[in-house]
Amino acid sequence: MSATPATTPITLPFLDLQPIYQRSKPEIDAALARVAGSGWFLLGKELSAFESAWADYCGVPHAAGVANGLDALHLALLALGVGPGDEVIVPSNTYIATWLAVSQCGARPVPVEPDPATFNLDPARVEAAITPATRVLLPVHLYGQPADMDALMALAARHGLKVLDDCAQAHAARYKGRRVGGLADVSAWSFYPGKNLGAMGDGGGVSTGDAALIERIKVLRNYGSRIKYHNEIKGFNSRLDEIQAAVLSAKLPALDPATEERRQIAARLLEGLAGLDLQLPHVPDWADPAWHLFVVRHADRDGLQARLAQRGIGTLIHYPVAPHLQPAYAELGYGPGDFPIAEAIHREVLSLPLWPGMSEAQVEQLIAAVRASV
Known part of the structure; x- marks a missing residue:
C-alpha cells in the first residue's frame, strides 16, 4: 500500500x-468486558457463536475462524490437498497474500490477467493457463467487486478443479443476488481492522458448504489436533481469539x-x-x-x-x-x-x-x- x-x-x-466504532460502541464495549470477565480466551463460546453467525450470513452451513486472512487462504488450500508440484491459478493483479498462500503450500502460483474493466480475474483467459498440474482456481473479489463466479465455477467443473475465492475485501458483496462467501467450494476472509467487517487486530476465517473441509481446517488451525495433546497431522497455530470473535459478532449487525x-x-x-x-x-x-x-x-x-x-x-x-x-x-x-x-x-x-x-x-x-x- x-x-x-x-x-x-x-x-x-x-x-x-x-x-465505525462509535456506531457499535455499546455492543463492542460489552463484548470486550464479557470476554475479559469470562477467563476464557481461545476456542470458546465467542468463537463458536461468531462462526455460526458468519456461516448464516454467508448462506452456508459452516465457517471457521483463523488468525488472519493469509492463514485462511493457506489452510483452505492445504485442506483442498494442494501441495508441492501443484499449480494454482491466481490473478496477476492482487495483493501479494493471494500468491503467498499458494507458495506456503509448496505449490506454484500461475498468474492470469484480469478483465481491464473490472480488474478481476478474466474467465476467458483462465482456460489457456490450465495444465495437468492445476488443482485450484483462486479468484479475488478485488476492491469488493465480485468476480464472475458462475463462469469460473463452470470452467473448474469441466476440468475437475476446485475453486477457492479470496473474499478479503468483499464482506456483504453479492453476485447475481447471492452473497459472496457461498459461491465457491470454499471462501477465505480477512477481518483486518480496515476491512468492511474488521476486528480490533488481525483475524480471518473461511466459509463453506463442505463439512469435511471445514473439519480439516479446524484441525490444521490447532496444531493438527482435535483432542488436546493428541496430534493427527502437522498443523499450525492459527486461531481467531475470543476477543476478536466477540468484537466481530458485535459489529456484524x-x-x-x-x-x-x-x-x-x-x-x-x-x-x-x-x-x-x-x-x-x-x-x-x-x-x-x-x-x-x-x-x-x-x-x-x-x-x-x-x-x-x-x-x-x-x-x-x-x-x-x-x-x-x-x-x-x-x-x-x-x-x-x-x-x-x-x-x-x-x-x-x-x-x-x-x-x-x-x-x-x-x-x-x-x-x-x-x-x-x-
Missing part, C-alpha cells in the same frame, strides 16, 4: 475507523447498514466524477459490490495523488507493484511486460476515501478536489 505523499495537512483522511451507506457514497462519487479524464469503477449488471475501496484509474496517477494531497485529500494505492515484479517472486523469472494489463493497472490506480460515516460535506469536498485535480 502506498500512502499519500506528505505535503499539506490532510483534512479528509483516506479512512477513519472512529465512526451493522455490516449491512454500513454497506448500504458505502453504496450511496459510491453512487454519488460515480455521479459527481462523471465526464472527467478518469476511469471510474465499472460495475457489471450482475454485481452488487461491497465498495471496500473506490478505485479510479488515471495515466498520471502519482501526479493526481500529489495534487489531491495539496488539497487535503488522503489517498492510497492498491497496489503499487504487481506480484510478479516483487523481489519475493524473482525465482519465477517474470519481468516487465510479461503481464501488461496488471502492470498498467498497478501504475495507474488510486484509491479515494470511502467509509461509513463520511458526511455529505466530506463527499462533496472529495468530488470538488478530484474535479480540480484531474
Whole structure:
C-alpha cells in the first residue's frame, strides 16, 4: 500500500475507523468486558457463536475462524490437498497474500490477467493457463467487486478443479443476488481492522458448504489436533481469539447498514466524477459490490495523488507493484511486460476515501478536489 505523499495537512483522511466504532460502541464495549470477565480466551463460546453467525450470513452451513486472512487462504488450500508440484491459478493483479498462500503450500502460483474493466480475474483467459498440474482456481473479489463466479465455477467443473475465492475485501458483496462467501467450494476472509467487517487486530476465517473441509481446517488451525495433546497431522497455530470473535459478532449487525451507506457514497462519487479524464469503477449488471475501496484509474496517477494531497485529500494505492515484479517472486523469472494489463493497472490506480460515516460535506469536498485535480 502506498500512502499519500506528505505535503499539506490532510483534512479528509483516506479512512477513519472512529465512526465505525462509535456506531457499535455499546455492543463492542460489552463484548470486550464479557470476554475479559469470562477467563476464557481461545476456542470458546465467542468463537463458536461468531462462526455460526458468519456461516448464516454467508448462506452456508459452516465457517471457521483463523488468525488472519493469509492463514485462511493457506489452510483452505492445504485442506483442498494442494501441495508441492501443484499449480494454482491466481490473478496477476492482487495483493501479494493471494500468491503467498499458494507458495506456503509448496505449490506454484500461475498468474492470469484480469478483465481491464473490472480488474478481476478474466474467465476467458483462465482456460489457456490450465495444465495437468492445476488443482485450484483462486479468484479475488478485488476492491469488493465480485468476480464472475458462475463462469469460473463452470470452467473448474469441466476440468475437475476446485475453486477457492479470496473474499478479503468483499464482506456483504453479492453476485447475481447471492452473497459472496457461498459461491465457491470454499471462501477465505480477512477481518483486518480496515476491512468492511474488521476486528480490533488481525483475524480471518473461511466459509463453506463442505463439512469435511471445514473439519480439516479446524484441525490444521490447532496444531493438527482435535483432542488436546493428541496430534493427527502437522498443523499450525492459527486461531481467531475470543476477543476478536466477540468484537466481530458485535459489529456484524451493522455490516449491512454500513454497506448500504458505502453504496450511496459510491453512487454519488460515480455521479459527481462523471465526464472527467478518469476511469471510474465499472460495475457489471450482475454485481452488487461491497465498495471496500473506490478505485479510479488515471495515466498520471502519482501526479493526481500529489495534487489531491495539496488539497487535503488522503489517498492510497492498491497496489503499487504487481506480484510478479516483487523481489519475493524473482525465482519465477517474470519481468516487465510479461503481464501488461496488471502492470498498467498497478501504475495507474488510486484509491479515494470511502467509509461509513463520511458526511455529505466530506463527499462533496472529495468530488470538488478530484474535479480540480484531474
